[in-house]
Amino acid sequence: MKVMFSNISKQYKGKYALKDFSAKLENGVCGILGANGAGKTTLINIFVGILKSDNGHVYINDKDTKSMGKHFLSHIGYLPQYPQFYKNFEVIDFLRYMCVLKDIPKKQGEKRAKELLEVVNLSDACNKKIGALSGGMRQRVGIVQAMLNDPNILILDEPTAGLDPQERIRFRNLIAQFSENRIVLLATHIVSDIEYIANQVLLLKEGRLMKQGSPQVLIDGLKEKVWMVTATNEKMVETLQQYKISNMMRDHGKIHIRVIHEEKPDAHAVNVQANLEDVFLYYF
Numbered sequence: 335m336k337v338m339f340s341n342i343s344k345q346y347k348g349k350y351a352l353k354d355f356s357a358k359l360e361n362g363v364c365g366i367l368g369a370n371g372a373g374k375t376t377l378i379n380i381f382v383g384i385l386k387s388d389n390g391h392v393y394i395n396d397k398d399t400k401s402m403g404k405h406f407l408s409h410i411g412y413l414p415q416y417p418q419f420y421k422n423f424e425v426i427d428f429l430r431y432m433c434v435l436k437d438i439p440k441k442q443g444e445k446r447a448k449e450l451l452e453v454v455n456l457s458d459a460c461n462k463k464i465g466a467l468s469g470g471m472r473q474r475v476g477i478v479q480a481m482l483n484d485p486n487i488l489i490l491d492e493p494t495a496g497l498d499p500q501e502r503i504r505f506r507n508l509i510a511q512f513s514e515n516r517i518v519l520l521a522t523h524i525v526s527d528i529e530y531i532a533n534q535v536l537l538l539k540e541g542r543l544m545k546q547g548s549p550q551v552l553i554d555g556l557k558e559k560v561w562m563v564t565a566t567n568e569k570m571v572e573t574l575q576q577y578k579i580s581n582m583m584r585d586h587g588k589i590h591i592r593v594i595h596e597e598k599p600d601a602h603a604v605n606v607q608a609n610l611e612d613v614f615l616y617y618f
C-alpha cells in the first residue's frame with residue numbers, strides 16, 4: 335500500500351490549519367505527532383473525505399482519491415477523535431449496524447465482528463451494552479468497527495485519550511498487530527503512543543511538516559544535544575530560565591535536570607541518549 339499527500343492546504347478564516355503538507359506513507363505504523371492545534375485532525379478529516387482541502391491531492395497507490403468515488407472508502411478504516419456510540423446498543427448489535435452502514439454482507443460481517451472481538455479480547459462483552467463498558471473497552475469496540483471492512487489503511491485520531499496506562503499499552507500492542515500489511519496512520523500528541531511502534535513519524539507544527547523519519551533517525555538527529563545537569567536550587571532556577579528542559583528529578587538533595595541544547599550547558603554536564611520525547615520538545 336502507498337499513500338501520498340501532495341501539497342495539501344486548508345485555511346480557516348484566513349489562517350492556515352495545514353500548509354503545503356506533502357508526505358509519503360508505506361505499510362506500517364505512521365505516527366503524526368503534533369501539539370494541540372497542529373493540524374492533525376484537519377489532515378485526517380481531509381484524508382477520509384469529511385473535509386475538503388483548499389489545495390492539494392491525496393493518492394492511494396498512485397490514484398487520486400477524488401477520482402475513486404465510493405470505492406475509496408473500501409480501503410479505509412477510521413476511528414475518530416471523539417467516536418459516538420449508541421450507549422443502549424449491545425456491542426454485537428452496534429457492530430451489526432456498522433456492517434450495514436459499510437455495506438458488508440450479513441454473514442460475512444457477523445463472522446468478522448466475532449473474530450475481531452476475540453482479537454481485542456472482548457468476546458465476553460459481546461452482549462454487554464456499550465454504556466456499561468470502560469473507556470478502554472469502548473475504544474477497543476471502536477477499533478473493531480474500524481476494522482470490520484478489513485481496510486488496508488487504518489486511521490486513528492488520538493485513540494488513547496482517556497485510557498489508563500494498562501489500556502494504553504494494550505491498545506498500542508493491538509495497533510502494532512494490525513499494522514501487518516497495512517498502513518496505520520495514528521495522530522497523537524502523546525509521544526509514548528508511537529515511540530515503540532511507529533516505523534515512521536511525521537512531526538506537524540502549526541500546519542506544517544517540520545520533520546519526518548523513523549523514530550531512530552529523529553532521535554539520532556539529537557545526538558550530543560541532550561545533557562544531564564546536576565544542580566543546586568539556585569542553579570536550577572538559572573538553568574530553567576536559560577534552556578529547554580525535558581525532565582527534572584530531585585534525588586538525595588540534588589536536582590538532576592535533562593537539558594536539550596546544541597552546546598554543553600555546563601562544564602559538568604554529561605551527554606545522555608536522546609529519546610522521542612526530547613525530539614518532540616526540541617522541535618516544538
Ligand SMILES: Nc1ncnc2c1ncn2[C@@H]1O[C@H](COP(=O)(O)OP(=O)(O)OP(=O)(O)O)[C@@H](O)[C@H]1O
Nearest residue numbers: 346350351368369370371372373374375376377523
Ligand atoms: N472548524 C474550524 N473552524 C475554525 N478553525 C478551526 C476549525 N477546525 C480547526 N480549526 C483550527 O485549525 C487548527 C488545526 O486544528 P486541528 O483540530 O486540525 O488540530 P489538532 O492537531 O488535531 O489539535 P488537537 O490535538 O487539539 O485535536 C487549529 O488552530 C484550530 O483552532
